[in-house]
Amino acid sequence: MSENQKTILSFKDKSVEIHRDGPTVMIGERINPTGRKVVLAALKEGDFEMVRQDAIKQVEAGATVLDVNAGVPGADEVALLSQVMQEVMSVVDVPLCIDTANPQALEAALKLYEGKALINSVNGEEKSLETVLPIAKEYGAAIIGLCMDDDGIPATPELRLKVAEKLIERAAKYGIPVEDVVIDPLAMTMGADHTAGLTTLKTIELIVAEFGVNITMGASNISFGMPDRKYLNSTYMAVAIHTGLTCPITNPLVTEINTAVLATDLSLGKDEYGMRWIKAFRKRKKAQE
Amino acid sequence: MSENQKTILSFKDKSVEIHRDGPTVMIGERINPTGRKVVLAALKEGDFEMVRQDAIKQVEAGATVLDVNAGVPGADEVALLSQVMQEVMSVVDVPLCIDTANPQALEAALKLYEGKALINSVNGEEKSLETVLPIAKEYGAAIIGLCMDDDGIPATPELRLKVAEKLIERAAKYGIPVEDVVIDPLAMTMGADHTAGLTTLKTIELIVAEFGVNITMGASNISFGMPDRKYLNSTYMAVAIHTGLTCPITNPLVTEINTAVLATDLSLGKDEYGMRWIKAFRKRKKAQE
Numbered sequence: 001m002s003e004n005q006k007t008i009l010s011f012k013d014k015s016v017e018i019h020r021d022g023p024t025v026m027i028g029e030r031i032n033p034t035g036r037k038v039v040l041a042a043l044k045e046g047d048f049e050m051v052r053q054d055a056i057k058q059v060e061a062g063a064t065v066l067d068v069n070a071g072v073p074g075a076d077e078v079a080l081l082s083q084v085m086q087e088v089m090s091v092v093d094v095p096l097c098i099d100t101a102n103p104q105a106l107e108a109a110l111k112l113y114e115g116k117a118l119i120n121s122v123n124g125e126e127k128s129l130e131t132v133l134p135i136a137k138e139y140g141a142a143i144i145g146l147c148m149d150d151d152g153i154p155a156t157p158e159l160r161l162k163v164a165e166k167l168i169e170r171a172a173k174y175g176i177p178v179e180d181v182v183i184d185p186l187a188m189t190m191g192a193d194h195t196a197g198l199t200t201l202k203t204i205e206l207i208v209a210e211f212g213v214n215i216t217m218g219a220s221n222i223s224f225g226m227p228d229r230k231y232l233n234s235t236y237m238a239v240a241i242h243t244g245l246t247c248p249i250t251n252p253l254v255t256e257i258n259t260a261v262l263a264t265d266l267s268l269g270k271d272e273y274g275m276r277w278i279k280a281f282r283k284r285k286k287a288q289e
Numbered sequence: 290m291s292e293n294q295k296t297i298l299s300f301k302d303k304s305v306e307i308h309r310d311g312p313t314v315m316i317g318e319r320i321n322p323t324g325r326k327v328v329l330a331a332l333k334e335g336d337f338e339m340v341r342q343d344a345i346k347q348v349e350a351g352a353t354v355l356d357v358n359a360g361v362p363g364a365d366e367v368a369l370l371s372q373v374m375q376e377v378m379s380v381v382d383v384p385l386c387i388d389t390a391n392p393q394a395l396e397a398a399l400k401l402y403e404g405k406a407l408i409n410s411v412n413g414e415e416k417s418l419e420t421v422l423p424i425a426k427e428y429g430a431a432i433i434g435l436c437m438d439d440d441g442i443p444a445t446p447e448l449r450l451k452v453a454e455k456l457i458e459r460a461a462k463y464g465i466p467v468e469d470v471v472i473d474p475l476a477m478t479m480g481a482d483h484t485a486g487l488t489t490l491k492t493i494e495l496i497v498a499e500f501g502v503n504i505t506m507g508a509s510n511i512s513f514g515m516p517d518r519k520y521l522n523s524t525y526m527a528v529a530i531h532t533g534l535t536c537p538i539t540n541p542l543v544t545e546i547n548t549a550v551l552a553t554d555l556s557l558g559k560d561e562y563g564m565r566w567i568k569a570f571r572k573r574k575k576a577q578e
Binding site for chain 2: 222226
């Protein structure tokens with residue numbers, strides 16, 4: 001068993017620690033036009049009110065890091081991502097996870113960011129490694145590494161572990177320490193393969209045992225094509241955290257998901273006196289009033 | 290690691306297998322007047338309609354074993370438990386878990402039961418061992434063994450493991466095989482001690498590693514005194530199943546709990562093609578129409 005790594009993200013004078021012994025860090029996923037037509041339309045028209053509201057609401061609901069994605073087809077992502085970042089930073093002061101496949105947009109975003117950001121993402125493809133890792137190093141950012149490479153997404157946990165190893169080794173060559181590499185084991189849909197969830201859990205187990213790194217995941221893929229997704233997602237979230245997931249990319253506004261994260265922390269003895277659970281309950285109650 | 294044990298319960302020609310590699314077995318907890326004033330009043334008046342309805346509804350909701358408790362203060366439990374058993378057996382054909390601290394009531398109930406029942410419960414107290422184990426042996430029943438003894442409920446997982454060991458050894462002396470001992474690690478309330486949930490999980494881990502026995506638990510204790518209990522209970526259920534719980538005593542009529550059990554099985558690759566998940570969803574939808 002490897003020692004658990006600690007990833008420290010920051011924004012200005014605020015920092016967030018991601019560590020397996022601490023509370024689960026929710027990375028809010030809402031600032032993302034993908035699949036959200038209203039947000040997409042607003043962004044196209046230069047209306048950022050919804051982005052600001054999504055930022056505020058997610059932080060109120062317990063997200064301590066926010067993912068920021070501005071992938072609008074046809075738009076200039078370099079300008080748009082920077083603009084969205086500015087809007088988010090004008091209303092909340094949590095560290096950001098910069099979510100783009102465009103290196104220019106990534107660099108522009110990192111340039112205007114004050115602190116240590118998380119980059120979403122690099123993967124095991126040669127092109128990705130060579131493009132993203134130098135940028136991460138230059139701006140002192142942490143990175144999310146996806147368990148896929150030039151051959152696609154490996155089918156077995158053992159092969160995904162190999163990709164994680166490659167990501168960590170290559171990052172190290174660029175001077176990025178292992179604690180700044182957060183691995184995404186990739187969750188495939190159980191609708192297509194009912195052992196897909198288990199494969200991801202086993203991948204987490206192997207990677208944590210070998211490297212002790214932090215683990216992230218966009219856990220809603222798992223339920224794609226299945227009915228009653230929120231129940232499936234929230235349960236999978238609990239089991240994945242129990243396995244080693246430390247910073248899920250998720251929607252904290254869904255009560256079932258949010259409570260699953262907090263209840264897992266409490267179940268694992270990581271919520272002293274249950275204070276976070278009780279506080280979150282009061283917030284939910286107040287929000288319903 | 291010990292090999293996983295298989296507990297087989299039966300009622301007439303129907304049998305249910307409890308095994309860590311198979312689906313989680315939900316033992317329906319509803320046929321119990323404790324804390325249910327309406328049921329208590331009905332039983333006092335000899336009205337068993339509610340008992341029959343509780344039996345039918347729980348089986349429809351996916352319980353494959355039913356716990357039967359007839360502890361009505363002031364009533365003749367020997368007669369009442371037998372009567373309640375008869376009522377249940379007249380409407381459903383699942384194995385029963387006979388839930389009583391009264392040895393006479395237990396024997397009377399076992400006498401009229403056709404098949405292999407589960408007894409709820411024996412514990413590590415000398416008096417309990419000497420009273421319940423011979424009855425279990427005589428009627429060929431399986432037993433639930435609680436991790437407590439003459440000194441109360443041990444505070445640490447290691448000490449609870451010792452009680453489990455004692456229960457298994459003493460059962461063996463009476464000729465009850467290890468696979469017929471189902472251990473309840475005991476879940477205490479996290480409201481009083483925020484590490485209580487973790488203590489129970491660690492107890493499960495130790496007992497499963499050492500004996501491979503099946504594990505049961507009444508998981509709703511865990512949230513006593515806390516707000517939003519159903520979310521806490523359902524998450525704890527998922528994490529506990531992931532740890533080794535195989536046959537929770539629970540309320541299958543609570544959607545959050547029921548889905549947590551099924552979603553955990555699916556997450557762990559134990560629901561082929563997700564068919565149980567989809568079937569349960571259809572049932573819930575139909576019930577809502």
